[in-house]
Amino acid sequence: MREVSIIGIGQTAVAEHWDRSIRDLAVEAVGEARRDAGVERVDALYAGNMLSGELAGQENLATLIADAAGLLPVEAMKIEAACASGGAALRAAYLAVASGAHDYVLAVGVEKMTDLLTDGVTAALATAADADYEAGHGIPFVALNALLMRRYMHEHKVRHEEFAPFSINSHRNAAQNPRAMYRQEISAEDFARSPLVSDPINILDSAGICDGAAALLLAPSSEARRARRPPVRLAASACTTDTVGLAERRDPLVWQAVADSARLAYAQAKIGPKDIDLFEVHDAFSIVSVLSLEACGFADRGSALKLAAEGRIAREGDIPICTLGGLKGRGHPVGASGAYQAVEVVLQLRGEAGGLQIKGARTGMAQSVGGSGSVAITHILQV
Amino acid sequence: MKTTHEVGIVGYGAYVPRPRIGARVIAAAWGKDEAGRLPVREKSVPSLDEDTITMAIEAARGAVARAGVDPGRIRAVWVGTESKPYAVKPSSTVVAEALGATPWVSAADLEFACKAGSEAMQVACAFVGSGMAEYAMGIGMDAAQSKPGDHLEFTAAAGGAAFLFGPATEALARVEASQSYVTDTPDFFRRQHLHYPEHGNRFTGEPAYFLHSRAATGGLLQALGRKASDYRWAVFHQPNPKFVRKIAAEFGFSEEQIAPGAVVDRIGNTYSGASLLGLAAILDVARAGERIFFCSYGSGAGSDSFSFVATPRLEEVREAAASVDDYLTRRHEIGDYGRYLRMSGKIRLL
Numbered sequence: 001m002r003e004v005s006i007i008g009i010g011q012t013a014v015a016e017h018w019d020r021s022i023r024d025l026a027v028e029a030v031g032e033a034r035r036d037a038g039v040e041r042v043d044a045l046y047a048g049n050m051l052s053g054e055l056a057g058q059e060n061l062a063t064l065i066a067d068a069a070g071l072l073p074v075e076a077m078k079i080e081a082a083c084a085s086g087g088a089a090l091r092a093a094y095l096a097v098a099s100g101a102h103d104y105v106l107a108v109g110v111e112k113m114t115d116l117l118t119d120g121v122t123a124a125l126a127t128a129a130d131a132d133y134e135a136g137h138g139i140p141f142v143a144l145n146a147l148l149m150r151r152y153m154h155e156h157k158v159r160h161e162e163f164a165p166f167s168i169n170s171h172r173n174a175a176q177n178p179r180a181m182y183r184q185e186i187s188a189e190d191f192a193r194s195p196l197v198s199d200p201i202n203i204l205d206s207a208g209i210c211d212g213a214a215a216l217l218l219a220p221s222s223e224a225r226r227a228r229r230p231p232v233r234l235a236a237s238a239c240t241t242d243t244v245g246l247a248e249r250r251d252p253l254v255w256q257a258v259a260d261s262a263r264l265a266y267a268q269a270k271i272g273p274k275d276i277d278l279f280e281v282h283d284a285f286s287i288v289s290v291l292s293l294e295a296c297g298f299a300d301r302g303s304a305l306k307l308a309a310e311g312r313i314a315r316e317g318d319i320p321i322c323t324l325g326g327l328k329g330r331g332h333p334v335g336a337s338g339a340y341q342a343v344e345v346v347l348q349l350r351g352e353a354g355g356l357q358i359k360g361a362r363t364g365m366a367q368s369v370g371g372s373g374s375v376a377i378t379h380i381l382q383v
Numbered sequence: 384m385k386t387t388h389e390v391g392i393v394g395y396g397a398y399v400p401r402p403r404i405g406a407r408v409i410a411a412a413w414g415k416d417e418a419g420r421l422p423v424r425e426k427s428v429p430s431l432d433e434d435t436i437t438m439a440i441e442a443a444r445g446a447v448a449r450a451g452v453d454p455g456r457i458r459a460v461w462v463g464t465e466s467k468p469y470a471v472k473p474s475s476t477v478v479a480e481a482l483g484a485t486p487w488v489s490a491a492d493l494e495f496a497c498k499a500g501s502e503a504m505q506v507a508c509a510f511v512g513s514g515m516a517e518y519a520m521g522i523g524m525d526a527a528q529s530k531p532g533d534h535l536e537f538t539a540a541a542g543g544a545a546f547l548f549g550p551a552t553e554a555l556a557r558v559e560a561s562q563s564y565v566t567d568t569p570d571f572f573r574r575q576h577l578h579y580p581e582h583g584n585r586f587t588g589e590p591a592y593f594l595h596s597r598a599a600t601g602g603l604l605q606a607l608g609r610k611a612s613d614y615r616w617a618v619f620h621q622p623n624p625k626f627v628r629k630i631a632a633e634f635g636f637s638e639e640q641i642a643p644g645a646v647v648d649r650i651g652n653t654y655s656g657a658s659l660l661g662l663a664a665i666l667d668v669a670r671a672g673e674r675i676f677f678c679s680y681g682s683g684a685g686s687d688s689f690s691f692v693a694t695p696r697l698e699e700v701r702e703a704a705a706s707v708d709d710y711l712t713r714r715h716e717i718g719d720y721g722r723y724l725r726m727s728g729k730i731r732l733l
Contacts, residue, residue, distance in 0.1 A: 018590050118584060195420070 174329025386512020391554020396445020498681020543656020
């Protein structure tokens with residue numbers, strides 16, 4: 001396997017892009033990534049997307065994007081792994097370059113959610129759960145996470161307000177990210193007053209419905225010096241799975257797929273959690289951040305809330321997470337989020353994160369999680 | 384847009400039904416834990432024997448009373464509403480008949496979501512301004528529709544106002560100019576055979592309400608070479624207290640300039656009636672020579688803006704009909720959601 005680097009990145013602002021199509025968003029991100037790299041050649045394009053068929057009435061998405069971006073006749077495919085689709089596209093691009101099948105490969109994550117009203121989007125998102133045993137019984141995706149959060153609160157005897165620091169941290173960082181959707185800071189009081197969505201999850205526990213696209217251009221590290229920008233090495237890429245249905249897990253508070261993919265990634269990069277300078281965690285709900293931090297070895301079981309309470313997840317802390325706002329603050333265009341995470345780690349490692357820069361960052365981790373912890377894709381990036 | 388003959392409002396009248404339901408009562412019925420986040424404190428609800436037609440007649444009678452005009456000289460009556468009692472059959476004929484304006488009269492109901500009332504004003508203004516009519520009535524009135532349990536249920540209210548347009552020489556407020564700005568923007572609609580409208584959540588904000596209100600306001604101010612400080616008062620469409628403040632602030636209108644016309648704070652959003660009721664409330668306090676800026680908004684979507692100047696006649700005829708504040712002050716609370724459902728016709732027996 002060849003060593004692979006990210007040589008170009010691009011992203012649209014995350015927003016409710018009512019006047020733009022899924023094609024339009026993807027083309028903007030792809031164009032920006034190609035200009036950023038200053039490299040013309042593209043051999044393949046992998047589009048990470050979860051819901052283009054359901055929400056935009058469009059499948060055959062990657063070919064559509066390749067055509068609109070003027071890339072025909074390159075290889076193009078849509079990669080779907082529920083909410084982890086963006087991470088999955090990056091992994092597909094990584095595998096293509098690492099294997100030697102292609103040299104210059106684009107991974108673009110894109111989602112266009114705001115053409116439907118909330119009910120339609122909620123129904124579409126529920127397709128990430130087990131249709132026969134979960135969604136088919138009328139339980140939406142947020143309710144599955146609510147069950148996890150309630151169980152966590154019960155088992156570890158913690159109160160809901162103890163989750164507030166995660167949302168506060170994401171909003172605090174998003175406030176300084178010009179591409180973020182929610183650019184306002186929130187307080188513990190705002191969190192406490194936030195309306196319930198699915199008990200105990202409130203609005204401020206949850207990442208919002210939005211649109212966006214992010215793209216990365218990958219190349220063999222040996223070719224990376226052709227690019228305009230300093231390359232960022234993909235030191236690890238790992239994808240593992242667990243049962244789709246929560247009921248089939250021995251212990252739903254142990255996110256085994258997340259733990260496994262992190263473990264594989266650490267082994268590939270020959271590092272441990274202590275070596276990670278920043279972690280773009282999949283904070284679709286605050287409970288997901290908690291379970292992910294514990295599964296990835298940053299906190300013992302039942303102690304991730306303490307990590308947050310002590311400010312260690314802040315950008316000044318020893319394990320900064322969601323450094324450009326995360327899914328909560330930047331926004332969670334579902335199938336694009338994994339690509340945004342990787343783009344943001346690249347910004348940090350290039351030292352281009354502005355006021356959000358993690359000083360001296362050399363190693364960053366991005367983790368994209370699909371379903372209720374059923375598929376986890378972890379990437380470790382290094383300079 | 385300017386008329387060839389000078390036109391003005393010669394009479395105006397408002398109407399708001401007496402019953403009120405508290406937003407907390409609605410929130411409690413739906414188990415919504417939104418204390419402190421409810422958009423308004425309470426909203427107006429029509430009584431059992433009231434609908435858009437009866438309320439339009441009340442308001443129109445106030446307008447005729449202030450104008451002191453023989454109703455037989457009114458050449459047109461237009462009712463702008465999105466809550467017609469009949470799907471097919473005009474409301475305006477009933478209103479015209481009740482006023483005594485029939486039979487030599489033009490009449491029709493206009494529909495443009497919340498802009499229907501100001502569209503009726505534009506048409507009335509044009510009829511008089513072109514010389515086709517001596518007097519023409521434009522009414523905006525609604526018993527606003529909202530799906531039970533929807534967020535709009537907190538604000539969808541009942542009421543509106545009527546404006547009789549006539550020669551500027553008889554005006555209590557002269558029309559300086561007006562503008563209309565319309566695009567096809569489906570932010571809120573009700574399909575045939577459905578009982579309640581649908582709305583596009585936040586889509587109803589920036590690309591809908593704000594874009595159109597901004598264009599019609601900015602367009603008219605620019606055409607007249609004016610700014611907010613050239614006006615004493617301003618009224619905007621008011622779906623909730625927040626939107627009206629935001630658009631007013633964008634153009635530099637102060638809270639003091641908009642406060643008397645922001646009736647949404649006290650009774651909610653009367654849809655086609657909302658901006659017209661606000662204008663009536665401002666005419667209740669304006670003094671001779673003061674300029675009034677007006678801008679409506681209707682989903683679908685569009686805005687009408689008007690620039691008015693109050694004349695000395697305004698203060699002479701003001702007391703000839705009840706003020707908006709009289710209607711806002713007389714109120715009784717329904718107090719329970721079941722009665723509210725019955726009164727607003729939301730209980731349907733199959």
